Amino acid sequence: MAKDLPPPYTAMSRxxxxxxxxxxxxARFNFLTHFNRYLSGPIGAGNRLAYEKRVLPxxxxxxxxxxxxxxxxxDAMNRDPWHRMWSALKRNSMEMRQHNGRQVVLRxxxxxxxxxxxxxxxxxxxxLDPAIAQPEYQTAVxxxxxxxxxxxxxxxxxxxxxxxYDVGLFATTGGALGGLNDGGGQAVVGWxxxxxxxxxxxxxxxxxxxxxxxxxxxxxxxxxxxxxxIDTAAAxxxxxxxxxxAMGVTNIRFVQASGEDLSRxxxxxxxxxxxxxxxxxxxxxxxxxxxxxxxxVLAPGGLILHIEQPQYSDAMPLxxxxxxxxxxxxxxxxxxxxMHGQDLKAVMAEAGFPxxxxxxxxxxxxxxxxxxxxxxxxxxxxxxxxxIWNAYGAWKPLEQAEAA
Amino acid sequence: MSEELDWVILSGRRAKGKRPxxxxxxxxxxxxxxxxxxxxxxxALRERQDTIERLxxxxxxxxxxxxxxxxxxxxxxxxxxxxxxxYIARIMRGFQQEVEAMQAxxxxxxxxxxxxxxx
Numbered sequence: 001m002a003k004d005l006p007p008p009y010t011a012m013s014r015x016x017x018x019x020x021x022x023x024x025x026x027a028r029f030n031f032l033t034h035f036n037r038y039l040s041g042p043i044g045a046g047n048r049l050a051y052e053k054r055v056l057p058x059x060x061x062x063x064x065x066x067x068x069x070x071x072x073x074x075d076a077m078n079r080d081p082w083h084r085m086w087s088a089l090k091r092n093s094m095e096m097r098q099h100n101g102r103q104v105v106l107r108x109x110x111x112x113x114x115x116x117x118x119x120x121x122x123x124x125x126x127x128l129d130p131a132i133a134q135p136e137y138q139t140a141v142x143x144x145x146x147x148x149x150x151x152x153x154x155x156x157x158x159x160x161x162x163x164x165y166d167v168g169l170f171a172t173t174g175g176a177l178g179g180l181n182d183g184g185g186q187a188v189v190g191w192x193x194x195x196x197x198x199x200x201x202x203x204x205x206x207x208x209x210x211x212x213x214x215x216x217x218x219x220x221x222x223x224x225x226x227x228x229x230i231d232t233a234a235a236x237x238x239x240x241x242x243x244x245x246a247m248g249v250t251n252i253r254f255v256q257a258s259g260e261d262l263s264r265x266x267x268x269x270x271x272x273x274x275x276x277x278x279x280x281x282x283x284x285x286x287x288x289x290x291x292x293x294x295x296x297v298l299a300p301g302g303l304i305l306h307i308e309q310p311q312y313s314d315a316m317p318l319x320x321x322x323x324x325x326x327x328x329x330x331x332x333x334x335x336x337x338x339m340h341g342q343d344l345k346a347v348m349a350e351a352g353f354p355x356x357x358x359x360x361x362x363x364x365x366x367x368x369x370x371x372x373x374x375x376x377x378x379x380x381x382x383x384x385x386x387x388i389w390n391a392y393g394a395w396k397p398l399e400q401a402e403a404a
Numbered sequence: 405m406s407e408e409l410d411w412v413i414l415s416g417r418r419a420k421g422k423r424p425x426x427x428x429x430x431x432x433x434x435x436x437x438x439x440x441x442x443x444x445x446x447x448a449l450r451e452r453q454d455t456i457e458r459l460x461x462x463x464x465x466x467x468x469x470x471x472x473x474x475x476x477x478x479x480x481x482x483x484x485x486x487x488x489x490x491y492i493a494r495i496m497r498g499f500q501q502e503v504e505a506m507q508a509x510x511x512x513x514x515x516x517x518x519x520x521x522x523x
Contacts, residue, residue, distance in 0.1 A: 023455060024451075024452060027448035027451035027452065030447070035440075035444075088432075092440045092441075095497065095501075096441060096494075099497055102414065103494075106409055109411070137520055139420075140519075141510075148417070154414060155408065283521070283523060284520065285523050337517065338521035
């Protein structure tokens with residue numbers, strides 16, 4: 001049996017808000033799912049071969065030394081024919097995923113918009129605030145090459161960008177996030193329940209939730225808790241709130257707000273503040289502001305947890321840093337490189353989380369193993385394509401301990 | 405079906421942000437876009453073919469002459485025409501978005517990378 005065979009697109013769970021795909025639309029996603037796995041796996045290995053066999057020797061001959069920064073490797077690899085071809089393939093695969101997703105969504109947008117409006121009017125789980133400005137780090141480019149980013153509208157009040165994100169994430173991740181694209185949130189839940197089996201958080205904040213695919217599993221796992229999922233992008237929140245309501249989740253609210261200004265919530269209001277694959281979408285000045293706000297609204301004894309790709313460190317080979325940087329320059333992730341170059345522990349400490357309260361844990365997507373085979377291992381050198389992440393977190397010290 | 409929006413044209417909208425030039429010859433970048441969109445279509449066609457074969461295995465009610473003599477009615481003709489338009493939009497995305505890009509004048513991504521890492 002093939003070791004790395006993703007399930008067909010039709011294996012995904014069809015919650016009521018999920019756009020319907022025709023036979024051929026699903027077949028195109030099937031192609032992309034396999035194509036993405038092939039690009040990061042079998043032929044992705046060509047990048048290391050090109051580097052070791054010709055790019056590095058040429059660099060040494062020219063400079064009389066090894067590269068000292070990932071950007072030096074990038075400059076050299078961007079002149080290499082193989083890396084250019086591979087990058088062109090990867091970029092095209094991203095664009096094809098967007099194009100197919102948008103065809104699926106836009107042809108049925110009237111139905112999707114009407115359904116979302118109905119769910120959101122009845123559930124009361126959506127709270128929009130037109131006064132919230134879209135930060136420049138969200139609008140400078142369309143992140144992930146998703147046309148319109150996470151915030152733009154095709155017409156007032158539509159759900160296009162949220163629906164497109166949901167319908168195509170399966171193909172982008174090679175099917176690694178499970179039937180509801182919620183493998184990341186499930187992983188967080190699994191980690192928390194293993195770490196503190198008896199913990200009962202009452203109020204949970206998810207910052208940068210987009211469509212709530214990682215916040216909903218938390219709400220489901222802690223049905224007595226109240227989950228607030230915030231994002232600056234109304235277009236994503238509209239879809240996310242409708243999606244959650246359609247799935248029968250009632251203990252979550254989608255609120256349009258910026259993580260940089262949580263002033264509507266009092267100090268210590270939340271027992272748990274979560275971000276999932278979000279910090280790298282910010283900017284150098286926004287990230288510490290958000291972390292400081294998160295610290296303020298977190299109750300003593302509470303948990304802050306960030307799911308991210310591993311930070312670059314001196315221990316990580318420069319070539320691996322360069323490969324992990326690919327999305328920054330080729331898939332519209334402009335803060336990715338700078339963010340992953342930072343010492344996140346120092347940034348967290350600066351935001352008020354003492355170093356001895358911090359931890360780093362490894363987590364991987366939790367999916368239904370009967371349908372979804374595990375994501376490829378990091379050992380296969382897919383440089384960030386596997387659904388395996390680091391959890392950077394802290395248990396906020398109790399005030400008594402802080403005073404002592 | 406969306407009444408107000410032309411989903412075929414809108415679905416091909418370009419993502420904001422300057423696209424990297426992977427090759428010295430721009431035509432190669434365009435050619436890649438088309439070739440791999442075609443590759444996806446061939447894959448989808450194969451899947452469709454497989455569907456038909458499986459249905460025939462199960463039901464056994466299609467003949468070659470049925471297919472040869474089939475004439476689409478007006479509604480089916482419209483559906484097929486739209487499908488062909490959408491198909492052309494898919495394989496011509498690279499060219500169409502280059503026109504959009506010429507109109508947009510995005511700065512190099514590095515400018516924004518540096519700006520966001522500063523502020």
